[in-house]
Amino acid sequence: MLTLLQEAAHGAAVAAEAAGAAHGAFHPTLPWLIVVLPLLGFVANGLLAIIAARRALPKLPPVGDPFYDHAHEPEKGHAHVDSHAYALASGGLAPEASEQEGHDVGTRPNPVDAAAAHDAHDDPNRVREMRRGSGDIHVVPAGQDAHHAHDVHDAHHAHDVHPVYGDHAPAGPKPLTHTLPSLIAPGVMIAAFALAVVNFLAMLGAHPETPWVHSYWDWMSVGDFQIGAALQLDQLSILMTLIITGVGSLIHLFSIGYMKEDPGYPRYMAYLNLFVFFMLILVLGASYPVMFVGWEGVGLCSYLLIGFWFREKANADAGKKAFIVNRIGDFGFLIAMFLLFWNVGTLNFADVGAVKGVMSAAPGALGYATPIATAIALFFFLGATGKSAQMPLYIWLPDAMAGPTPVSALIHAATMVTAGVYLIARSSVLFVLAPSASLVVTLVGALTAIFAASIGLKQWDIKKVLAYSTVSQLGFMFAAVGMGAYTAGVFHLMTHAFFKACLFLGSGAVIHAMHHALHTTHNPADAQDMRNMGGLRKHLPVTYLTMAVATLAIAGVPPFAGFFSKDEIIGAALLGAGGTNPIGLSQASLTLIPGVLEVSGRAVLGFVWGTLTITAFMTAFYMGRMMIYTFFGDNRTGDAERKHLHEGSWTLTVPLLVLATLSVLGGFLNVEREVFSHVPVIGPLFNAVAGATFGDAALHHWLHPVLAGSEGVVRANLGELAEPEHAAWPIFFAVAIGLGGLALAWALLSRKRLGTADAHPAFNGGAERTLYNKWYIDELYDRIVVRPVVGLSRAFARFDMGFIDGLVDFAGRTTQALGLAFGRIQTGQVNTYAFVLVVGVIIVLGSFVAF
Amino acid sequence: MEQIPLSYSLGLSALLFGIGVAGVIVRRNAIVLFMCVELMLNAVNLAFVALSPYAGLEGQVYVFFVIAVAAAEAAVGLAIMISVFRHKESVDMKNFSLLRW
Numbered sequence: 001m002l003t004l005l006q007e008a009a010h011g012a013a014v015a016a017e018a019a020g021a022a023h024g025a026f027h028p029t030l031p032w033l034i035v036v037l038p039l040l041g042f043v044a045n046g047l048l049a050i051i052a053a054r055r056a057l058p059k060l061p062p063v064g065d066p067f068y069d070h071a072h073e074p075e076k077g078h079a080h081v082d083s084h085a086y087a088l089a090s091g092g093l094a095p096e097a098s099e100q101e102g103h104d105v106g107t108r109p110n111p112v113d114a115a116a117a118h119d120a121h122d123d124p125n126r127v128r129e130m131r132r133g134s135g136d137i138h139v140v141p142a143g144q145d146a147h148h149a150h151d152v153h154d155a156h157h158a159h160d161v162h163p164v165y166g167d168h169a170p171a172g173p174k175p176l177t178h179t180l181p182s183l184i185a186p187g188v189m190i191a192a193f194a195l196a197v198v199n200f201l202a203m204l205g206a207h208p209e210t211p212w213v214h215s216y217w218d219w220m221s222v223g224d225f226q227i228g229a230a231l232q233l234d235q236l237s238i239l240m241t242l243i244i245t246g247v248g249s250l251i252h253l254f255s256i257g258y259m260k261e262d263p264g265y266p267r268y269m270a271y272l273n274l275f276v277f278f279m280l281i282l283v284l285g286a287s288y289p290v291m292f293v294g295w296e297g298v299g300l301c302s303y304l305l306i307g308f309w310f311r312e313k314a315n316a317d318a319g320k321k322a323f324i325v326n327r328i329g330d331f332g333f334l335i336a337m338f339l340l341f342w343n344v345g346t347l348n349f350a351d352v353g354a355v356k357g358v359m360s361a362a363p364g365a366l367g368y369a370t371p372i373a374t375a376i377a378l379f380f381f382l383g384a385t386g387k388s389a390q391m392p393l394y395i396w397l398p399d400a401m402a403g404p405t406p407v408s409a410l411i412h413a414a415t416m417v418t419a420g421v422y423l424i425a426r427s428s429v430l431f432v433l434a435p436s437a438s439l440v441v442t443l444v445g446a447l448t449a450i451f452a453a454s455i456g457l458k459q460w461d462i463k464k465v466l467a468y469s470t471v472s473q474l475g476f477m478f479a480a481v482g483m484g485a486y487t488a489g490v491f492h493l494m495t496h497a498f499f500k501a502c503l504f505l506g507s508g509a510v511i512h513a514m515h516h517a518l519h520t521t522h523n524p525a526d527a528q529d530m531r532n533m534g535g536l537r538k539h540l541p542v543t544y545l546t547m548a549v550a551t552l553a554i555a556g557v558p559p560f561a562g563f564f565s566k567d568e569i570i571g572a573a574l575l576g577a578g579g580t581n582p583i584g585l586s587q588a589s590l591t592l593i594p595g596v597l598e599v600s601g602r603a604v605l606g607f608v609w610g611t612l613t614i615t616a617f618m619t620a621f622y623m624g625r626m627m628i629y630t631f632f633g634d635n636r637t638g639d640a641e642r643k644h645l646h647e648g649s650w651t652l653t654v655p656l657l658v659l660a661t662l663s664v665l666g667g668f669l670n671v672e673r674e675v676f677s678h679v680p681v682i683g684p685l686f687n688a689v690a691g692a693t694f695g696d697a698a699l700h701h702w703l704h705p706v707l708a709g710s711e712g713v714v715r716a717n718l719g720e721l722a723e724p725e726h727a728a729w730p731i732f733f734a735v736a737i738g739l740g741g742l743a744l745a746w747a748l749l750s751r752k753r754l755g756t757a758d759a760h761p762a763f764n765g766g767a768e769r770t771l772y773n774k775w776y777i778d779e780l781y782d783r784i785v786v787r788p789v790v791g792l793s794r795a796f797a798r799f800d801m802g803f804i805d806g807l808v809d810f811a812g813r814t815t816q817a818l819g820l821a822f823g824r825i826q827t828g829q830v831n832t833y834a835f836v837l838v839v840g841v842i843i844v845l846g847s848f849v850a851f
Numbered sequence: 852m853e854q855i856p857l858s859y860s861l862g863l864s865a866l867l868f869g870i871g872v873a874g875v876i877v878r879r880n881a882i883v884l885f886m887c888v889e890l891m892l893n894a895v896n897l898a899f900v901a902l903s904p905y906a907g908l909e910g911q912v913y914v915f916f917v918i919a920v921a922a923a924e925a926a927v928g929l930a931i932m933i934s935v936f937r938h939k940e941s942v943d944m945k946n947f948s949l950l951r952w
Contacts, residue, residue, distance in 0.1 A: 828948025830884070834875045 026206035028199050028233050032216065034192045034241060035231070035280045041188035041273035045181045049267035052177035056263065181269035182260060186252040188273060192280075193245035200238050208234075209705050213286045213350055220289070224345060232286035232349060236490065236706040239699075240283035240422055243497050244415050248276050250655035251410040254505050257651035258406050258512055268308060268404065275301035279415050283422060287348040288337050291423070295333065295387065298416045299326045305411060306403040318402035325396040329386015333423075336379035340430075343372055349426060368433055368717040369588075377430050377437035381444075384420025390478055391448045394471050395778060401463040405508030408463060413470045413504050414497040421474070421493050424481040428710035432484065435588035439604050442482025442573075443590070446611040449475025451775070453618040457625070458771035460762060461528045462507045465626045469554065470500055472615060476569050479608055484583030485572035486707050487670065487700045492569060494699075495561035495666045499553040502659035506547035509652050510630060513540055517637060517644035525638075530626065531760050535635035539645035542653045544631045546660035551627050553663040555620035556738035558682060559689070564667035567734045570612050571675065571726075576605035580724040583714050613737060620741020628749050636754060670699035679728045682735075860901030867894035881932050881942040885925060892921045 215228030252272060259268050278297025285291040299322075307319030341347055343366055366373045384390065389397035400412045411417070424431055424441065431438050449472045456468035473496050480489035513536075514527040525532050537544035553560035556567065572582075579586045579602060588601040635642055647653060671690035674697075676683035690696060714721065754760050763772040770776065867890055874887030896917055899910040932942060939946050 830944050830947070831876050831879065834872070838872055838876065 026203055026208040026212055026233075028212055029202065030195060031199060031212075031214075031231055031233055031284070034195050034199070034245070035277060035284060037188040037192040037195070038273045038276040038280065041184050042270050042277060044184050045266050045270035045273055048177040048180055048184075049264075049270050052175070052263075052266050055175070055177070178260070178265050181266045182256045185269035185273055186249060186256065189245060189249040189252045189276065192276075193242070193249050196238065196241045196245045199233065200242055203233070203235065203238055207705075209708075210234075211237075211286075211350060211706075213348075215286070225341065227287055227289050227347065230286035230290060230348070231284045233284065234706055235702050235704075236422070236425060237283050239490065239494070239702070241280060243494055244276060244279050244283065247414045247497050247501050247659070248279075248410060250658055251406050251414070251501060251505065253651050254409070254508065254655040255404075255406040257649045258508055259404060262404075264308065268305075271301055271304045271308070272407070272410070275305065275411060275416070279419075282419055286350065288333075288340070288352075289347055291426075292330075292333060292337070295383075295419065296330065298411070298419065299323060299330070299387070302326075302400065302411050302416055305407040306400045308403055308407070315402040318396075318399040322396040322400050325393050326386045329383045329393055332379045332382025332386070336376050336383060339372065339376045339379065343376070352427075352429065366430075366433055368713070369435055370433075373430065374434040374437045377427070377434035378440065380423060380427055380430065381437065381441050384423050384478070385444065386420075387423075388417050388420030388474050388478070389448075389471050390420070390444055390474065391451065394448060394452065395781060397471055398464055398467040398774070401461070401467050405463065405504060405511060408467070409501045409504030409508065412467070413500040417470065417474055418477065418493045418497070421477040421481055421489050424478070425486045425490050425706075428481075428484075428486050428707055429713055431481070432583045432710040432713045435583070435585055435601070436590050438482050438484060438583065438585055439588060439590040439601055440482070442479045442585075442608050443604055445475045445478025445480070445482055446573075446608040446615075447475070448472070449479065449615040450611045450618070451475075453615045453622065455771055455774045456622040457618060458763060458768050460530050460772075461526075462510065462530050462533075462626065462630060463504075463528055465530075465622060466500070466503055466507055469503075469619065469623065470496075472619060473500065473554070475615070476566060476612060479612060480569040480572065483572055483576050483585055483605060483608065484581060484710075485569060486710070487703050488565065488568040488572055490703060491670045491699050492562075492565035494669070495553065495565040495663070498659055498662040498666050499550040499560075499562055502546055502550035502656060502663055503554065505652075505656055505659065506543050506550065509543040509648055509656065510536060510540060512648050512652065513543075513645050514637065517641040520644045521638070521640045523638060523641055525758075530629040531754055532636055533630045534633045534637070534754065535631070536645065537631040539635075539642070540631075540647050542647055543656060546656040547631070548627060549660040550663050551623045552742075553667075555623050555742055556616055556734060557620075557742070558735055558738075559664070559667060559686065561663050561666035563734070563738065564671060566616060567731065568670065568672075568675075570609060570616065570734060571730055573605050573609035573612060574730055575724040575726075577602050577609050578725070580722050581605065582721070583710065584718040584721055587718070613733075616734070617737045617741045620738045621745045624742040624745030625749055628745060629754065632750060633754070665693070669694050670697055672697040672700065675726045676731070678726045679731045683728070683731070857901060857905070861898060864894045864898040864901065867891075867897065879944045881935075881944055881947075884944065885928050885932075888928075889921060889925065892917055 211232050211234035213230055213232045215230035217229050218226070219229045220227040252269075255269070255272065259265050262268060275298060278294045278301060280294070282291055282294025282298060285294055303319045303323040306322050307316045310316045310319070337347060340352065344352060346352060366376070385393045397412055397417065401408055403412075431441070452468045452471035452475060456465050456472065459465045459468060473492070477489045477492050477496070480486075480492060510533065511527050514533065517523075518525055518527050549560065553562040556563045558564075575581065576586050581587075581601065585601040585605060589598050590601065590604055591598045635645075637645065668686070668690045671686050671694075673687050673691075676686050679686075687696070690698075695701075763769045773779075871887045871889075871891030871894060874890065875884055878884055878887065896914045899914050899917075903910040935947065936942055
């Protein structure tokens with residue numbers, strides 16, 4: 001470790017010297033350590049997870065070992081005893097279903113379900129013995145009466161001195177494997193965040209115009225194809241790093257409170273650390289292949305964490321669905337990389353982004369609006385649709401809610417799903433070169449936004465609402481980066497990371513409290529269904545307050561963060577429709593059907609504006625709906641359960657408070673004086689606040705060096721574009737939209753009395769049924785993609801087993817038959833052989849004589 | 852001194868060899884089979900000796916090799932026969948087809 005440190009310090013010093021000469025004064029401090037720290041966390045937690053898993057294994061007597069000491073085995077007199085001898089051989093009781101790895105103790109509400117799962121996985125005739133303190137053997141049929149088994153289990157704790165941990169009533173201290181991850185996992189994250197802050201401050205001081213790039217070793221070197229394991233630090237990557245490590249630290253902290261009772265806790269923390277490692281590789285890589293490593297790695301971790309409670313098939317299937325759908329996007333990413341290398345000859349961001357390399361008229365360089373540039377951009381976009389859950393590949397994200405809620409917050413809201421936005425912002429030069437591809441991006445983004453928002457209107461699972469909201473907000477980001485408003489897209493990425501992480505963690509706190517209450521009273525109701533909640537603001541005040549702030553932010557109510565970022569996107573669409581688009585899309589056009597239907601860029605952007613405006617209204621409505629059903633009105637959880645509803649430990653509330661604060665302040669990072677100076681009353685106020693805190697359009701200026709390449713491309717191909725004319729009415733309109741959506745939700749829903757999930761119908765009428773069933777898209781995909789593929793596979797399998805295998809069998813059978821036929825000649829009688837020999841000799845000799 | 856003509860010697864040799872071959876092909880008794888093999892070997896020996904005045908003395912040297920090999924072969928063969936007989940209670944060749952495919 002020490003030598004590694006020294007070596008790296010030396011490498012960093014050399015790099016700093018080399019970089020210092022070229023780019024001025026920016027010297028990053030141990031940038032590699034930001035990446036390595038989560039990896040170390042993964043290794044440490046992974047080892048703990050292995051140790052914990054090994055210890056949890058039943059200690060079966062060795063098979064066929066004559067020297068095995070059978071003295072400690074139970075007497076054979078009891079029925080069924082020997083089949084479960086390991087229960088006593090391990091010195092404790094046989095692990096209950098919910099104590100085994102892979103079970104969802106977080107959302108499984110009661111032991112009835114646990115017993116059902118138990119029966120599904122284990123032998124139904126299984127008999128569990130427990131040894132009391134006195135040593136006599138007590139036999140309880142586990143599958144027969146779950147409550148009884150449960151109670152005996154608890155009673156057992158009272159007598160037992162063994163440290164047994166479980167999902168409830170832990171007795172005695174927890175093993176070290178389940179306490180150390182609480183220190184390691186958030187520890188490495190906070191250290192990485194601190195390091196990122198140090199580098200950010202250094203960059204803030206230097207404000208370098210060119211990125212810092214350092215290759216640590218050669219990764220691939222084939223002819224012209226030179227790829228180093230290189231990291232790149234520039235304004236965009238450091239911003240992403242701050243979001244990932246900052247929000248990530250908070251979510252790791254939250255995970256302690258949320259997951260510490262789970263038997264798979266060390267494994268969970270290991271995966272979470274591994275995810276952060278790959279995510280940092282993704283944003284800090286200096287070339288597309290390095291980025292792709294992170295891209296695939298986060299997909300893997302996403303799969304592992306969605307299927308974290310893998311014993312339930314639905315969870316494992318959700319993980320597989322996410323992974324398979326992502327493969328389609330990854331295919332696009334790969335094709336785009338191949339095309340890019342084929343046409344430009346490099347895959348390093350710095351070289352691709354260099355205006356000269358891309359713009360020169362030399363053969364092999366990319367020209368403006370050429371088919372190949374469009375193809376590259378569209379294939380990269382295909383990659384982005386997979387990872388960032390855009391149409392048509394968004395279907396995996398709602399299912400991904402099968403994972404633990406902090407995972408949904410970190411991976412499926414704040415960081416991984418925004419990788420596609422990062423990819424497009426990072427490839428801004430390529431997308432500027434392909435105006436029609438950019439129009440496709442913005443169009444798909446807007447359509448995804450409204451589509452997902454419409455589904456979010458009629459979901460009852462609190463996490464599903466947030467999942468569709470995430471898809472919708474990602475649509476906003478894609479609409480932004482598609483129309484060249486890269487800063488707006490990244491801005492919304494950042495504010496969305498704050499408020500959506502806050503909302504998800506808040507929903508996690510709600511589910512945690514609900515689950516605890518329902519579990520304590522053995523109520524089998526669904527802890528995630530909003531119909532079972534209601535009136536929680538009295539019981540969970542901190543969660544209510546923070547989620548309310550985040551809801552105002554996502555609904556677009558000023559001065560919360562979401563208002564500024566969302567308004568910037570909608571405003572950019574409106575300006576583009578008016579004829580001033582920063583990358584000249586207003587002048588471009590999109591061919592929808594070649595030779596038949598061609599739409600002007602202004603029309604597309606106008607459509608996008610309308611769509612996003614409606615979506616913003618719907619967003620405010622469904623978020624208001626979620627808050628009303630969860631926190632307002634009468635409590636519907638039940639009288640016995642109500643006593644047990646309470647706020648969790650400080651690890652659950654502190655991250656919520658921090659994220660809520662960020663959701664309030666984050667918007668002032670990019671308040672443009674130019675826009676808001678036209679707005680009466682609130683404009684000067686916002687400008688004053690922004691001027692006093694972060695400055696005028698701070699994010700815009702911060703990201704300028706990263707986006708300078710794309711601006712150069714625009715200037716070289718289209719000349720100077722007209723400056724946009726700002727007006728006051730869009731701002732007020734946006735405020736009205738946000739407040740209007742919330743007000744409508746309040747007016748329509750707050751007076752409606754709800755029943756619990758088993759009493760209140762999920763939908764009324766056809767439209768609600770369609771929305772509740774998510775427009776039947778999963779069924780549609782099942783019909784047009786999954787079943788044909790399965791059918792084709794079956795046909796191929798039949799062809800393989802019938803024809804191909806038939807050929808092979810035919811060859812074998814022919815040989816066998818021939819062998820049998822010729823075998824008849826072999827009589828086994830020596831005399832016959834001798835006779836044949838002699839005849840042969842005579843023939844040979846005779847032929848000599850004859851010729 | 853009058854020499855026996857070469858044709859007589861070779862004729863006898865061919866006759867003996869023919870008898871040997873016929874015995875191997877026709878007879879079933881393993882012992883007889885061995886005797887027939889010995890007969891063929893000795894027919895060859897006779898040919899060697901008969902030809903040695905014309906082709907040199909090397910032929911007579913070969914005869915000694917053949918005698919040695921024949922003795923060895925008889926020893927091994929008879930040993931096999933004895934152990935086969937212990938299993939099969941028979942020396943009839945038609946029973947010995949265990950190695951057939």
